[in-house]
Amino acid sequence: MTVSRRPADKRTFFDKLWDLHRILTRDDGATLLWVDRHFIHEGSHHAFANLAARNLPVAHPELTFGVADHYVPTRPDAVPTDSIARMILTLSENTARYGITLFGRGDPRQGIVHVVGPEQGLTLPGLLVVCGDSHTATHGALGAYAFGIGATEVAHVLATQTIWQKKPKQMRLVVDGRLMPGIGAKDVALNWISRLGADGARGHVVEYDGTAIRGLTVEGRLTLCNLSIEGGARSGLIAPDETTLNWIKGRPFAPTGSDWERAAEGFLALAGDDDAGFDREVRLTADEIAPIVTWGTSPEEALPITATLPDPAREPDPAKASRIAASLDYMGLTPGRSLEGIEIDQIFIGSCTNARIEDLRSAAAVLAGRRSKVPGLVSPGSTLVKSQAEQEGLDRIFMDAGLEWVGSGCSMCVGMNGDLVAPGKRCASTTNRNFRGRQGQGARTHLVSPAMAAAAAVTGTLTDVRKLLRGRC
Numbered sequence: 020m021t022v023s024r025r026p027a028d029k030r031t032f033f034d035k036l037w038d039l040h041r042i043l044t045r046d047d048g049a050t051l052l053w054v055d056r057h058f059i060h061e062g063s064h065h066a067f068a069n070l071a072a073r074n075l076p077v078a079h080p081e082l083t084f085g086v087a088d089h090y091v092p093t094r095p096d097a098v099p100t101d102s103i104a105r106m107i108l109t110l111s112e113n114t115a116r117y118g119i120t121l122f123g124r125g126d127p128r129q130g131i132v133h134v135v136g137p138e139q140g141l142t143l144p145g146l147l148v149v150c151g152d153s154h155t156a157t158h159g160a161l162g163a164y165a166f167g168i169g170a171t172e173v174a175h176v177l178a179t180q181t182i183w184q185k186k187p188k189q190m191r192l193v194v195d196g197r198l199m200p201g202i203g204a205k206d207v208a209l210n211w212i213s214r215l216g217a218d219g220a221r222g223h224v225v226e227y228d229g230t231a232i233r234g235l236t237v238e239g240r241l242t243l244c245n246l247s248i249e250g251g252a253r254s255g256l257i258a259p260d261e262t263t264l265n266w267i268k269g270r271p272f273a274p275t276g277s278d279w280e281r282a283a284e285g286f287l288a289l290a291g292d293d294d295a296g297f298d299r300e301v302r303l304t305a306d307e308i309a310p311i312v313t314w315g316t317s318p319e320e321a322l323p324i325t326a327t328l329p330d331p332a333r334e335p336d337p338a339k340a341s342r343i344a345a346s347l348d349y350m351g352l353t354p355g356r357s358l359e360g361i362e363i364d365q366i367f368i369g370s371c372t373n374a375r376i377e378d379l380r381s382a383a384a385v386l387a388g389r390r391s392k393v394p395g396l397v398s399p400g401s402t403l404v405k406s407q408a409e410q411e412g413l414d415r416i417f418m419d420a421g422l423e424w425v426g427s428g429c430s431m432c433v434g435m436n437g438d439l440v441a442p443g444k445r446c447a448s449t450t451n452r453n454f455r456g457r458q459g460q461g462a463r464t465h466l467v468s469p470a471m472a473a474a475a476a477v478t479g480t481l482t483d484v485r486k487l488l489r490g491r492c
């Protein structure tokens with residue numbers, strides 16, 4: 020890791036984003052920023068109650084977009100409990116009351132908020148995007164300054180379309196080289212988080228760059244930025260390039276005609292000045308990255324699939340040793356055994372991390388013509404992703420493998436809609452959090468890429484997907 024000086028006359032991409040949105044800065048550094056897009060989900064009910072109690076209007080309903088995701092049932096025959104149905108209904112009532120566009124249950128554009136915003140062309144380079152959700156960092160993949168906010172801040176943004184922030188420090192994470200077949204953005208993200216730690220980027224925005232990052236599709240970039248928060252950063256960013264523009268062009272809310280030409284030029288001009296310095300710089304080599312699996316209860320507890328589990332007896336630092344022992348105990352794993360071959364009970368392919376079309380394609384490439392040895396749920400990131408996958412015949416591949424193909428929502432990522440992993444069960448999951456109880460009380464989560472989840476399904480164990488890909492790509 021290197022620490023570089025920051026020349027005053029040069030601006031990074033993030034400096035430019037910050038300056039574009041700054042309204043005023045107080046003596047203590049707190050800065051009032053203009054918000055271009057405010058996404059809300061079912062969790063916004065506290066903020067609306069706050070607004071109603073003060074009799075305040077929503078300042079800019081046309082810049083606010085609602086998405087039903089956390090509580091949406093995914094199985095066609097699911098009957099939501101009263102409290103789940105109430106959460107979804109409350110979002111519909113609040114958005115209708117204030118004239119806010121809603122991508123609600125039954126709308127063909129519904130999905131997970133961090134999939135829907137980019138997909139609809141609502142998330143654009145240079146915009147400031149907030150949502151009462153920690154994974155809002157996802158939107159930075161398109162060159163937006165995006166971060167999660169708390170319930171009180173949601174009320175503040177609804178009432179004022181502004182947000183107070185202190186300018187974060189800046190870290191540049193450069194990944195050069197070429198990712199090997201079977202390795203994706205999820206592996207890059209878990210790799211850096213396992214090296215720097217779950218609070219490794221605390222207090223920083225992370226700008227990703229380097230040839231391996233530039234080589235990622237937008238779907239991959241969204242995965243990478245999504246996981247920034249699991250490494251402690253509140254935002255991840257990738258400066259817009261031709262890949263970004265090609266992906267956005269023609270999306271429903273994106274500018275059109277001559278507006279697009281003008282906007283596209285402006286987007287590209289946002290890139291940082293060549294010699295603008297960062298507070299920190301970290302470099303990784305893509306060629307060295309292997310498929311990664313988490314073994315513990317924090318995203319930093321991750322290792323290449325070829326590794327063996329840590330042994331607390333060999334850890335000199337007593338605090339670290341007891342953390343390892345506690346994680347292994349919760350996960351029901353023996354120190355020192357190889358990761359590969361650990362038996363799993365089920366898989367989950369879904370979430371705002373890894374349920375876009377490319378993710379489904381990469382899982383389907385492994386599953387095609389094979390059967391899953393364990394049950395599993397495949398929940399596309401949005402209803403549009405679901406339709407696209409069905410047009411491509413991916414649904415058939417999943418169902419022929421014996422997996423359940425369901426509707427879109429947060430689903431088993433957090434289980435708020437009732438899609439839960441049973442106590443003690445082990446799930447290979449494409450999500451972003453493996454905290455204790457995250458997928459259900461006592462549930463054991465191994466975070467993996469979609470291809471690795473598919474490989475785990477085919478063998479019933481944690482498996483190096485590269486072995487199953489030989490001869491297939």
Ligand SMILES: CC(C)[C@H](C(=O)O)[C@@H](O)C(=O)O
Nearest residue numbers: 062089151152153154167433
């Ligand atoms: C429920 C919601 C507020 C939460 C978040 O902030 O991230 C959820 O999306 C998560 O992933 O844990």
Ligand code: SF4
Nearest residue numbers: 154370371429432433
């Ligand atoms: S899919 Fe998971 S991580 Fe993403 S917003 Fe929903 S609950 Fe949070």
